[in-house]
Amino acid sequence: MLYFYIFRSFDGFAESRNYFKTLIYKKMIGIEMVAMKSRNLIKISVLIILIVLLTAGCVERVENLYSTTGVSASPVTPWSDLNIRPQIDPSSYVHPQASVIGAVSIGKNVMISPQASIRGDEGMPIHIGNDSNVQDGVVVHALETSDEEKRPVEKNLVEVGGKKYAVYIGNRVSLAHQAQVHGPASIGDDTFVGMQSFVFKSKVGSRVVLEPGVRIVGVTIPDGRYVPLGMIVSNQSVADNLPVITDDYVFKSLNEGVVHVNTNLAAGYNRMSGNAEVSSSGGHGEERSE
């Protein structure tokens, strides 16, 4: 019985994505060793039962909350009946000081840097594709996609590959430091969203470069274009006439390098924080419910 509960306990720890491994491990060995020494196993079992009862409600919630630095479920609201948890591929890395909340799916090898916030509690779902990166201070959020009768709000949804999203970020996309993508919005594969740039109510194509500090509102950007430093694009005819990326464009291969670096960072941070062993278990993200 004792071993069973200690065993469950270990199980729980393995799921947690924190720095406590060494600590907790030593500690539990300590408990077992002390317990071993006592002779009075019958009396002890009464105590254990008490502990177990207390634990039942408490530890599970505590464990759950504890392990969720930054990754947590969305709350129940008039427009959502469920505590929805992020789905994060174990090959991806979420820095403990980043925040990922609610209806967010994150693909493989994604690097989420400190101070980023991806919050799927109003517009849902938010998708981040494979090999993409969400850098320091980036915000991803969206206008509500469901009304208070839980009917979809079509104007705040984008459709990609036959599915509807509040925000869709493709594969091998970089969201550079302090950028913001606010749904309804979609970003195509291999696109670079520059530092401090802003995308809202827009569809940005594939292989696009948004240079730093641009603002894209209410337009569709065709594939293979770039938007120069600090430019505001809120008119479709301006969007249609954006320059095409050619071989001599200075940032032509920028995104490729940034993706290469960030997928390696995700792997490196996961190894460093001891998540590597966990990654084959099919577990992902942590969860927290009401």
Place this chain on the structure above:
Amino acid sequence: MLYFYIFRSFDGFAESRNYFKTLIYKKMIGIEMVAMKSRNLIKISVLIILIVLLTAGCVERVENLYSTTGVSASPVTPWSDLNIRPQIDPSSYVHPQASVIGAVSIGKNVMISPQASIRGDEGMPIHIGNDSNVQDGVVVHALETSDEEKRPVEKNLVEVGGKKYAVYIGNRVSLAHQAQVHGPASIGDDTFVGMQSFVFKSKVGSRVVLEPGVRIVGVTIPDGRYVPLGMIVSNQSVADNLPVITDDYVFKSLNEGVVHVNTNLAAGYNRMSGNAEVSSSGGHGEERSE
């Protein structure tokens, strides 16, 4: 004596501003197991009952702390003799990854999202009105309002309703993602401060819409106007000629919706993190002094 120390021990936990739930729980198991070794089961059972009773209060308080990481007092400095603590209405929610420091008062039903920083340690006080929201990555701070002889620095104070503030944010105001309000500054009721916008040394009226990425420096914006996407307003005659919001303005009712969503999010996150029961206790913020 033993009970005294255990009592102090729990007291200490409640004061600590950390994520210790799991650890604390294991610790209690540890104490109990060691106690087992003594033969005196009657005394032990008294201890257990005490622990259980203490736990009842303790776990709840710890839970509370968990949800308020990042809320702390301002330091003593040449311009401030006191460790000042934020005053936060219990109906409001501060995400554990947001930071609220010092001379900050936060009204009812306010939602403070991850990565926001409201720092009342230089310009003081900062006020956030009822039903307002401070979204992801927003910064609120202010120039010093007291010199090193502790005399007020009048030029860095704004007066609202006969009281002086470093930053005054009215009721039902939205500070959208990555916006910044830097005092001296005031924002009137029902105003929308757009994503990535910036307000400094300015008074923004009521029912104003600042579209994303605008910069407002050194001016007064009259009630009921809007500032178009990315516009810089640093000249009073430009401010006086800003367009008036009419029924056909596309963002006319934007703020109303954002306020509705965010007050519901504050309530939802509070329920989810178990703060609902606490909310009637009149407690607020977490405290820490030198």
Place this chain on the structure above:
Amino acid sequence: MLYFYIFRSFDGFAESRNYFKTLIYKKMIGIEMVAMKSRNLIKISVLIILIVLLTAGCVERVENLYSTTGVSASPVTPWSDLNIRPQIDPSSYVHPQASVIGAVSIGKNVMISPQASIRGDEGMPIHIGNDSNVQDGVVVHALETSDEEKRPVEKNLVEVGGKKYAVYIGNRVSLAHQAQVHGPASIGDDTFVGMQSFVFKSKVGSRVVLEPGVRIVGVTIPDGRYVPLGMIVSNQSVADNLPVITDDYVFKSLNEGVVHVNTNLAAGYNRMSGNAEVSSSGGHGEERSE
């Protein structure tokens, strides 16, 4: 045997990078008090002496860790064989909700505010000089300075005083709220980098004022100039013709005041969080290796 495990246990704490001061302290009291109850005082006193000895080393390190939440080593990657740890002068303060990672050196009296991210895991090293400040939400990062054969990438390095850096921030520099400096970049002494501004692939001189929201890309800004609110400077001839700061320039002494306030804030926050005693020990940063 018991002592051996308790010993290992402390070892574990020292390795963990968490906030456990209060907790660990109480825990030790708890263990001692329970032990009291057994009659075997001689054995207990050996245990207590062991605990005290262990504590001596342990508590101090833990103290250190507590004040440096968010400070951690860089991961091993194809371009870096080492887990590199930040070097932070103990007179500087890193808010627990800021992040400082990898090859970062931080001088004396530096204030690092909540939600800032200084990440030396790609471009290395990053240097922040004495008496400088990195305010809320600021990001400092850099393009890679080493290729996968570990050869330096010269185009992504800046040279200051005969040494090469990914990002060099001088002494008495302010990086105001939500600004970003992305290497390769250098900022000279006594320069003010305004709120929400952006510096990339540039050298900014000494005694420069970048007003809020400016964007500086690919240029060298001469000493003693200012860049007006929201201006984009990405052309060297524009940079060369920037206005010179004269006595009547409104922000002439702004940076001096900001530096004065922030060095005092660093000292105040350190005193408040109990780091004052530690500051003479020469310790810095927190460490973690793979």
